[in-house]
Amino acid sequence: MTEPHILDDLAWRGLIAQTTDLDALRRDLDAGMVTLYSGIDPTAPSAHIGHLLQWLTLARFQRAGHRPIALVGGATGLIGDPKPTSERTLNDRDVVAGWVDKLGAQLRPFLDFSGGDNAALLVNNLDWTEGLSALDFLRDVGKHFRVGRMLAKEAVSRRMESDEGISYAEFSYQLLQSYDFLELFRRYGCTLQTGGSDQWGNLTAGTDLVHRVEGRSLHALGTPLITKADGTKFGKTESGTVWLDRELTSPYAFYQFWIQAEDAMVGTYLRAFTWLSHDEITELERLTEEMPQAREAQRALARSVTGMVHGEVEVERAEAASRALFGRGELAQLDAGTLAAAIAEIPSYTTARDEKPTIVDLLVGSGLSASRGAARRTVAEGGAYVNNTKVETEDWEPADGDLLHGRWLVLRRGKRNAAGVELAGA
RNA sequence: GGCGGGUUGCCCGAGUGGCCAAAGGGAGCGGACUGUAAAUCCGUCGCGCAAGCUUCCCAGGUUCGAAUCCUGGACCCGCCA
Structure with missing residues (x-):
C-alpha cells in the first residue's frame, strides 16, 4: 500500500x-x-x-x-x-x-x-x-x-x-x-x-x-478536541490527568488508561494516537464490533501508545501485571517473581505485621481510600477485595494464610483499582 | 474615585439567626449487569467506630446560639467618572 x-x-x-x-x-x-x-x-x-x-x-x-x-x-x-x-x-x-x-x-x-x-x-x-x-x-x-x-x-x-x-x-x-x-x-x-x-x-x-x-x-x-463518547473530557482518570511523565502517571497506570477505552471511541483513539496503518485499524474496529468482549482494539491501543511513550519493556511489564491482576488465574498460583513484578507496577506500601492492620488500615495505607470513613464505606458497599476475594467486614485482618509467598497482599477497591501491600517482619 | 452587586462543599447552586455538616443538580466513588466498555438501576459522597470535631473568602464582634447580623480587610463583577 x-x-x-x-x-x-x-x-x-x-x-x-x-x-x-x-x-x-x-x-x-x-x-x-x-x-x-x-x-x-x-x-x-x-x-x-x-x-x-x-x-x-x-x-x-x-x-x-x-x-x-x-x-x-x-x-x-x-x-x-x-x-x-x-x-x-x-x-x-x-x-x-x-x-x-x-x-x-x-x-x-x-x-x-x-x-x-x-x-x-x-x-x-x-x-x-x-x-x-x-x-x-x-x-x-x-x-x-x-x-x-x-x-x-x-x-x-x-x-x-x-x-x-x-x-x-x-x-x-x-x-x-x-x-x-x-x-x-x-x-x-x-x-x-x-x-x-x-x-x-x-x-x-x-x-x-x-x-x-x-x-x-x-x-x-x-x-479536533478529543472527547469521550458522551462529549466529556478525555484524558482524566480518578487520580487526575494522564501525564507522560512516569513519575506522575506510572507506565502501568498509563497502559490501564488506554485499555479502559470505551468501545465507541477506541477506533477514534487508535486513529489519532497510533501509527497503526489504516488497514490494521479498520480490522481492529471490525473486531470491536463483532466481538467487543475480546477487547482486541483496546489492547492494541494500550500497547501501541504505551510503547511509544514508555517503550516496549514497559509495555511487557504492564501487560504482565495486567494479566496477573485481572486474569482468571488465581493470584496464589503466580510464582514469586511474577507477583513481585506485578506489584511493582501498582501503588504499594510496606507495613509491619506487628501493626495488625485491618482492611481499613490497609485501604488507607495503600492510598486506595482517601480516609478511614471512605475505606469503611468501600467495605460496606462490597467493593473491597484482598487477593481477589471480597472482604465482608471492617475489622478483617489478614491471617498468615492470606499472605502470598509469605508476605504480599493484593488489595483492590472496586473493579479497577489495585494496590500491593508487603507485610514485613515475621 | 463614586454607586451597586457578589464570594457556600470538586463544580454549579439553594439557604438570610436555631429544625444546617448545610436543599437540589452535575462530576466522582461502590454495587448489580457485562467484557478492565457504554447505557441503566441502586447506594454513597467533610473528618471520626463513636461521643464529637472542623467547615459556608479572611480577622474580629453581637448573641444562649451565626453560613445567615455588625465592624474591618481581601478578592471578583457591573454601571458611572
Whole structure:
C-alpha cells in the first residue's frame, strides 16, 4: 500500500477539525517541504496526552517530508492562555523555566532531530520576546490588532460574560502567540501552524498578523478536541490527568488508561494516537464490533501508545501485571517473581505485621481510600477485595494464610483499582 | 474615585439567626449487569467506630446560639467618572 497524502491521512484519522484554506495548503505541501510549528505552554512539569496528540501530528508531517518546529512557550507560559472558565494563577519565572526544560526533553523522542533537511527544531518563544520592550511590542504587534476582533474570540468572550472577567495580561495572550508565528515565519520560513481546535482563535490571529505585516497568507490547521463518547473530557482518570511523565502517571497506570477505552471511541483513539496503518485499524474496529468482549482494539491501543511513550519493556511489564491482576488465574498460583513484578507496577506500601492492620488500615495505607470513613464505606458497599476475594467486614485482618509467598497482599477497591501491600517482619 | 452587586462543599447552586455538616443538580466513588466498555438501576459522597470535631473568602464582634447580623480587610463583577 502506498502512503496516502499527509492531508488525506490526517483526515482519515479524524485529525482535521478546521483549516484556513485546505486547497492552498495542499498545493503548498505538494510543492515541496513545508515548515510548520505547534506550540504548547509550560503549565505543569509534564506534558499530557493532549500535548502528545500535537506532537504526533507534527511527527506525521515530518514523516511526510516536512519540517516540524516544536515550540515550548517559555514566554506565553508566563502570561497564560485564557481559559473559558477562570483566570490562571501566575507561576514564578524560574518554575516556568524549569517546566520548559522538562517539556523540551519530553518531546524529543517523538520527532527526529538528527539532521537532514527536515530535521525537527525545538524553540522557546521567550528567546524572541524577552528582549522586546513594551513599546516595541505595542507598536509592532499591538498596532495590528483590532480590539473588536480580539473580544470576539471564544475564550475571551466567554470570560467577559463570566463573573470573573479577564485580566489585561490574559487578554493580551493572543498577541504573544500571534507574534510567535510571525517570528517563526521570518526566522525559518514557517508557513503552517497546527494546534488543538480550542486554539483556533490563536492560530488564526497568527495568520492574520502575518498577513498584515508580511502580506503572506499562511496556513492554520486545527485538530479536533478529543472527547469521550458522551462529549466529556478525555484524558482524566480518578487520580487526575494522564501525564507522560512516569513519575506522575506510572507506565502501568498509563497502559490501564488506554485499555479502559470505551468501545465507541477506541477506533477514534487508535486513529489519532497510533501509527497503526489504516488497514490494521479498520480490522481492529471490525473486531470491536463483532466481538467487543475480546477487547482486541483496546489492547492494541494500550500497547501501541504505551510503547511509544514508555517503550516496549514497559509495555511487557504492564501487560504482565495486567494479566496477573485481572486474569482468571488465581493470584496464589503466580510464582514469586511474577507477583513481585506485578506489584511493582501498582501503588504499594510496606507495613509491619506487628501493626495488625485491618482492611481499613490497609485501604488507607495503600492510598486506595482517601480516609478511614471512605475505606469503611468501600467495605460496606462490597467493593473491597484482598487477593481477589471480597472482604465482608471492617475489622478483617489478614491471617498468615492470606499472605502470598509469605508476605504480599493484593488489595483492590472496586473493579479497577489495585494496590500491593508487603507485610514485613515475621 | 463614586454607586451597586457578589464570594457556600470538586463544580454549579439553594439557604438570610436555631429544625444546617448545610436543599437540589452535575462530576466522582461502590454495587448489580457485562467484557478492565457504554447505557441503566441502586447506594454513597467533610473528618471520626463513636461521643464529637472542623467547615459556608479572611480577622474580629453581637448573641444562649451565626453560613445567615455588625465592624474591618481581601478578592471578583457591573454601571458611572
